Every structure is written in structure tokens, then in C-alpha cells.
Amino acid sequence: xxxxxxxxxxxxxxxxxxxxxxxxxxxxxxxxxxxxxxxxxxxxxxxxxxxxxxxxxxxxxxxxxxxxxxxxxxxxxxxxxxxxxxxxxxxxxxxxxxxxxxxxxxxxxxxxxxxxxxxxxxxxxxxxxxxxxxxxxxxxxxxxxxxxxxxxxxxxxxxxxxxxxxxxxxxxxxxxxxxxxxxxxxxxxxxxxxxxxxxxxxxxxxxxxxxxxxxxxxxxxxxxxxxxxxxxxxxxxxxxxxxxxxxxxxxxxxxxxxxxxxxxxxxxxxxxxxxxxxxxxxxxxxxxxxxxxxxxxxxxxxxxxxxxxxx
Amino acid sequence: xxxxxxxxxxxxxxxxxxxxxxxxxxxxxxxxxxxxxxxxxxxxxxxxxxxxxxxxxxxxxxxxxxxxxxxxxxxxxxxxxxxxxxxxxxxxxxxxxxxxxxxxxxxxxxxxxxxxxxxxxxxxxxxxxxxxxxxxxxxxxxxxxxxxxxxxxxxxxxxxxxxxxxxxxxxxxxxxxxxxxxxxxxxxxxxxxxxxxxxxxxxxxxxxxxxxxxxxxxxxxxxxxxxxxxxxxxxxxxxxxxxxxxxxxxxxxxxxxxxxxxxxxxxxxxxxxxxxxxxxxxxxxxxxxxxxxxxxxxxxxxxxxxxxxxxxxxxxxxxxxxxxxxxxxxxxxxxxxxxxxxxxxxxxxxxxxxxxxxxxxxxxxxxxxxxxxxxxxxxxxxxx
Numbered sequence: 001x002x003x004x005x006x007x008x009x010x011x012x013x014x015x016x017x018x019x020x021x022x023x024x025x026x027x028x029x030x031x032x033x034x035x036x037x038x039x040x041x042x043x044x045x046x047x048x049x050x051x052x053x054x055x056x057x058x059x060x061x062x063x064x065x066x067x068x069x070x071x072x073x074x075x076x077x078x079x080x081x082x083x084x085x086x087x088x089x090x091x092x093x094x095x096x097x098x099x100x101x102x103x104x105x106x107x108x109x110x111x112x113x114x115x116x117x118x119x120x121x122x123x124x125x126x127x128x129x130x131x132x133x134x135x136x137x138x139x140x141x142x143x144x145x146x147x148x149x150x151x152x153x154x155x156x157x158x159x160x161x162x163x164x165x166x167x168x169x170x171x172x173x174x175x176x177x178x179x180x181x182x183x184x185x186x187x188x189x190x191x192x193x194x195x196x197x198x199x200x201x202x203x204x205x206x207x208x209x210x211x212x213x214x215x216x217x218x219x220x221x222x223x224x225x226x227x228x229x230x231x232x233x234x235x236x237x238x239x240x241x242x243x244x245x246x247x248x249x250x251x252x253x254x255x256x257x258x259x260x261x262x263x264x265x266x267x268x269x270x271x272x273x274x275x276x277x278x279x280x281x282x283x284x285x286x287x288x289x290x291x292x293x294x295x296x297x298x299x300x301x302x303x304x305x306x307x308x309x310x311x
Numbered sequence: 312x313x314x315x316x317x318x319x320x321x322x323x324x325x326x327x328x329x330x331x332x333x334x335x336x337x338x339x340x341x342x343x344x345x346x347x348x349x350x351x352x353x354x355x356x357x358x359x360x361x362x363x364x365x366x367x368x369x370x371x372x373x374x375x376x377x378x379x380x381x382x383x384x385x386x387x388x389x390x391x392x393x394x395x396x397x398x399x400x401x402x403x404x405x406x407x408x409x410x411x412x413x414x415x416x417x418x419x420x421x422x423x424x425x426x427x428x429x430x431x432x433x434x435x436x437x438x439x440x441x442x443x444x445x446x447x448x449x450x451x452x453x454x455x456x457x458x459x460x461x462x463x464x465x466x467x468x469x470x471x472x473x474x475x476x477x478x479x480x481x482x483x484x485x486x487x488x489x490x491x492x493x494x495x496x497x498x499x500x501x502x503x504x505x506x507x508x509x510x511x512x513x514x515x516x517x518x519x520x521x522x523x524x525x526x527x528x529x530x531x532x533x534x535x536x537x538x539x540x541x542x543x544x545x546x547x548x549x550x551x552x553x554x555x556x557x558x559x560x561x562x563x564x565x566x567x568x569x570x571x572x573x574x575x576x577x578x579x580x581x582x583x584x585x586x587x588x589x590x591x592x593x594x595x596x597x598x599x600x601x602x603x604x605x606x607x608x609x610x611x612x613x614x615x616x617x618x619x620x621x622x623x624x625x626x627x628x629x630x631x632x633x634x635x636x637x638x639x640x641x642x643x644x645x646x647x648x649x650x651x652x653x654x655x656x657x658x659x660x661x662x663x664x665x666x667x668x669x670x671x672x673x674x675x676x677x678x679x680x681x682x683x684x685x686x687x688x689x690x691x692x693x694x695x
Contacts, residue, residue: 040510042510051519052519055515055517055518055519056518056521057518057520057524058518063513065509065515065516066514066515066516067515067517068515068516069373069377069400069517070373072369073369075370076365076371076373076377077374077377078377079363079370079373079377080335080363080376080378080381080385081380081507081508083363083383084332084377084378084379084381084382084385085381086361087333087359087361087383088381088382090361091359093382098510115367115370116366119366119367119370123364123365
């Protein structure tokens with residue numbers, strides 16, 4: 001268990017003055033992760049919200065070395081940085097034990113950078129890949145990604161008179177990552193800060209590639225007031241819309257069991273991207289289907305925990 | 312040491328001698344062998360390099376950028392579709408001023424699919440901020456790749472060393488190689504301008520820029536390319552001094568008193584030399600200008616050389632599909648526009664997709680250049 005009292009003594013490596021929207025969940029995730037990470041850390045990021053709000057020349061919010069190349073290249077650029085580090089380490093040019101963290105959004109991870117992350121995991125580069133998942137291409141103005149949930153309105157899955165928002169469920173990225181047998185993989189969200197920082201510690205201690213899928217509410221894209229970001233994050237966990245779990249050595253562990261599993265409406269209702277679903281029977285049917293998917297996913301996760309859990 | 316090596320073998324051998332810190336690469340015909348021969352050097356402990364067998368060329372260049380930004384001498388190799396897939400990342404390597412060195416076995420670009428040699432891949436990458444060298448022989452490929460390391464690092468520009476796919480990459484030639492030690496002495500130890508892994512001095516590599524700074528960054532990159540030519544000449548001179556073989560940014564072959572010349576790049580220069588000799592035997596005053604350095608375009612050197620001829624026939628081994636022929640023709644024509652004397656310009660496209668370019672074809676071009684005229688705007692040599 002980390003203590004806030006201790007964490008707040010750590011230097012702020014993601015400094016204030018960056019250009020994120022008020023209530024941005026992604027900025028909070030980056031800050032929390034860097035507070036928890038053992039130093040020194042070198043960062044890698046693709047093009048996306050984080051890059052744009054942290055790194056507009058001549059300003060930079062990063063107090064760690066950071067490299068940005070292109071949208072689909074977080075994992076591939078990281079591969080080169082880690083290879084260079086291994087070379088320097090082998091030659092005795094670098095004495096420090098350096099950690100590497102790639103911060104990418106769901107667009108750069110689930111979609112355009114998908115091949116690169118698969119390649120990097122297979123090659124076993126030792127780095128932590130963090131997907132700050134806000135369920136859409138928010139940087140370019142809220143387009144759907146394969147992380148966008150069932151029923152959500154985005155500008156490329158718009159709710160219209162015929163089609164009610166996104167008609168497909170999200171891609172199960174965690175299972176795909178786990179299929180690569182990484183050193184560690186976990187899913188969490190910013191409201192559960194202690195869970196997040198604990199997982200950062202585990203991921204960076206793992207001997208090989210590790211992965212964190214961190215749900216980060218986006219006031220702009222989800223259309224909720226900026227002061228409800230943490231509330232949305234908590235509701236995602238409490239409705240089991242976003243299960244909090246980890247995978248290690250072939251074993252699943254659910255890290256957060258809500259005392260009372262709330263209905264998905266509790267998560268959807270405050271968000272404008274689902275507002276079209278609360279206007280009639282057709283919308284009700286979609287909410288019911290979303291609930292069914294969540295229940296099935298939650299049950300499956302527990303089956304996996306049971307089948308592959310701690311001996 | 313005298314060795315019999317194909318182009319790919321010679322380039323891989325040069326890479327072994329260069330002993331780069333990191334190589335991230337993906338195989339593609341006709342440059343595959345460079346990567347696989349190098350991988351064997353790694354497995355046999357003949358080099359100190361970290362080898363990253365990436366899952367695509369896009370990732371190859373992204374990894375090379377990550378490595379080069381982290382203070383490592385970095386190389387890769389590719390061709391054709393691979394270079395096309397890298398295209399986005401080529402500009403980023405150029406913009407970040409990272410001296411990555413990349414041999415290319417030049418090949419056509421699909422569609423239709425074709426694995427054979429032409430210059431479409433490198434020429435399509437001409438605006439990406441990379442130095443580009445085109446080699447006539449396997450020997451020149453070997454020598455140039457070694458030079459490229461020094462030139463790239465001294466200019467802070469990435470460098471492409473192109474040999475024609477199959478025609479050079481797969482043809483065995485007698486080459487004269489050097490010992491490892493003098494090669495390593497020649498290239499020296501890599502001293503990066505900055506290093507992402509300098510933990511005590513954190514830097515941000517690859518920021519976003521707005522309207523207020525982007526152009527200034529690009530202007531400074533352009534200035535780097537503007538200043539590259541004397542550095543190339545300097546390194547070529549150092550190479551000649553150490554190893555005895557000299558190269559210019561262009562080569563004039565039998566151009567003394569010539570009235571007409573043919574300008575071209577790559578392996579076809581060898582064919583053209585023969586054709587020039589035959590024409591000279593017939594008393595016709597023709598010559599050849601070989602362009603070895605395409606980026607930066609040595610415009611002053613070219614203008615000085617070419618303005619003295621009555622006719623310049625330019626031969627492109629790639630077409631820009633702009634309905635006006637190849638990139639070389641339009642660029643060379645532009646170079647000569649402001650010359651006090653302007654030669655008659657003839658445009659030829661040849662050898663696409665490995666189409667045979669014969670001695671007879673070369674002679675026919677020289678005949679037309681000698682006559683100083685031809686019927687069509689662009690001549691597509693040997694197309695049925």
C-alpha cells in the first residue's frame with residue numbers, strides 16, 4: 001500500500017502549466033504514474049492528446065527525458081530506445097538502472113499502433129507500455145476508436161435517426177496483450193490511485209515488457225463536467241464497466257470488487273455521449289445490451305480468476 | 312583484401328566493419344541479404360551491435376530514430392515497399408537531424424508488383440531530408456557506405472546509400488576491401504550532439520511546433536542540407552587520402568571537348584561508359600556525366616559542368632508520372648535555366664522494373680544526344 005503522505009513527497013515530474021483541458025483524466029494518470037515510478041525514468045510518447053498538451057515548443061511539462069516521433073510508434077520507438085540503452089549498459093556507458101515508460105492513448109494503442117505494440121511485446125523489450133484509454137480519438141475531435149464502448153456517440157459513430165451511436169463492443173485489448181505472455185499486465189483507472197501506483201511499481205519491477213490499461217475519463221469526449229472526472233472513473237469501476245484486474249504468470253486477479261455492483265446507467269447517465277440512449281425504448285434496449293455485455297465480461301473474468309488464479 | 316562479393320554481401324560486410332551500435336531492420340527483396348548476413352554477424356559475435364528484428368519497416372525506422380536519439384550509431388537497410396512504408400518516419404529522422412545510415416537496394420514500387428531494380432523508391436523519398444548517394448558498382452557501394460557514416464555524423468543528416476536492386480545487389484564483383492581497423496579509424500567514435508539517455512540533463516525530443524516555430528526548424532534543417540556538399544567533398548578527400556580511391560559528387564567521363572553528354576545515376580553508368588568509348592572511336596564528341604550525390608543536389612557543380620555542352624540527355628530510372636518525365640530531368644533542367652548558355656535538354660526514362668538497358672540502348676541515346684534532337688518529349692526506352 002502506497003501512502004499519499006509519502007507520494008506527495010516525490011518530485012512532480014509532470015509539471016503544472018501544461019495545456020490539458022480542465023478535468024483531463026489523462027494528465028492525472030501521467031502525473032500519478034510518474035509520482036509512483038522509481039527514478040530514473042525515460043518516457044516515449046506517440047502523437048496524441050498527451051503529446052500536444054505537454055510539449056508545444058518552446059515549452060515542455062516533462063521533467064524526465066521524453067521522445068515523441070509519430071502516432072503509431074510508441075512501442076517501436078521504445079524498442080529502439082531500449083535497444084540503445086541495452087547497448088550503452090553492455091558497454092558500460094550507463095551505470096544507472098533506467099526504467100522506460102511509453103504513454104499512448106487508445107488510438108495509438110488499440111488501433112494505429114496495434115502492430116507495433118504486438119511486435120514490441122513479442123521481442124520482450126523491457127519497458128512499461130501505458131495505454132491511457134479515453135475511449136476515442138479525442139485529440140482530433142472525438143472520433144470512434146476500437147476502444148469506444150457499445151452505444152457511445154462519437155463524431156464518426158454519431159447517434160442519428162437510423163444508427164444509434166457505436167454498434168459494436170470495444171476490442172478486448174487486455175486479452176490480446178495477455179496472449180503475448182508479457183511480464184505483467186493490468187487494468188485500472190485513476191480514481192483508484194492506490195491500485196494504479198501499486199501496479200506501476202509491479203509493472204516496472206517485472207523482468208520484461210509490461211502493460212497497463214488505464215481508463216481516463218475525457219470531459220470533452222464523454223461530455224461530462226470536468227469536476228466529475230474522478231466520479232466517472234469511480235463509476236466505471238463500481239459498475240464493472242471497467243474491471244480492475246491484473247495478469248501475472250498466467251494468473252488473473254480481480255483487484256477491486258465493488259461492494260454493490262451498480263447498474264451501467266449510473267455510469268452512462270451523466271455522460272452526453274450516451275444521452276441519446278435515455279430518450280426512448282430503442283435506447284433502453286441498447287443500455288440493456290450494454291449491461292448484458294458487462295455482466296458477461298465480469299462473469300468471464302471471475303471464471304478466469306477461478307480457473308487460472310492463485311494456486 | 313580482394314574479395315568476390317555481391318552488392319548485398321559487400322554492404323553487409325561494410326556494416327560489420329562499421330560495427331554500428333544498433334541495427335533495427337526488416338527484410339525485403341532485394342535488400343534482404345544485407346539484414347540476414349548482418350544478423351549472422353550478430354549471432355556469431357563478430358559485431359558489438361544490438362540487433363532488433365522488428366515487425367515492419369515502419370517500426371524499423373521508428374526504432375532507428377529511438378536508438379539514434381539515444382546516442383547510438385544506428386543503421387538499417389531496405390528497399391522499395393519497405394522504404395515506402397518508412398516514408399513517414401524518414402521525414403522524422405530528417406527533421407530530428409539523426410545521422411542514421413541506410414543502404415538501399417533500389418527497386419521499383421508497386422503496382423504492378425515487381426521486385427527488380429529501378430530508382431522509384433529512393434527518388435520518391437527525395438524530399439525527406441536524407442542525403443542520397445547512387446552507386447555505379449559494388450565497389451563504390453562498399454566505399455560509399457563507409458563514407459556515409461562519417462558524412463551523416465558530420466552533417467547531422469541521415470544518409471541513403473543506394474545500389475541498383477539485383478543489378479548490383481545480387482551480382483558478384485571483384486572488390487577491394489580494407490581491414491577492420493582502418494575502417495574504424497576512418498569513421499571514428501560516434502559523438503552525438505545530444506542524447507535522450509542523458510539522465511542528468513533531461514531533454515524533450517520531437518516537440519510539437521505551431522506557426523511560430525515550425526518554419527524556423529525547417530529552415531535550419533534546410534541549412535544543414537545546404538552545408539552538406541563541402542562536408543561530403545571533405546570526407547571523400549579524406550577517404551582518398553586514407554584508402555586511395557577517390558570519388559567526386561559528379562564524375563565527368565570523356566567530357567573534354569564533348570558536344571553532347573548523357574547524365575545518369577547508378578549501375579547504368581557502366582554501360583554508358585562502354586557506349587561512350589565506342590562513339591569516341593567513331594570520332595563523335597560525346598561524354599557522360601555521372602551524378603553520384605543526388606541529395607544535396609550539387610546544383611553549382613552541375614551548372615558549371617553542364618552549361619558548356621550543346622546537348623544534355625538526362626536519363627531517369629524512375630518516372631514522376633507528372634506527364635513530363637523523371638525527377639532528374641526536371642531538376643537538372645532547372646539547374647541550367649539561369650546559365651549563360653543553356654544546352655538543349657533531352658529526357659529519357661529507362662529500365663523501370665529491371666527492364667534491360669543494353670549497350671545498343673545506350674548508343675542510341677548517345678546518337679540522339681549527338682544529333683541534338685529527338686521527336687518525342689520523353690523517350691521511354693525499350694517499352695513494347
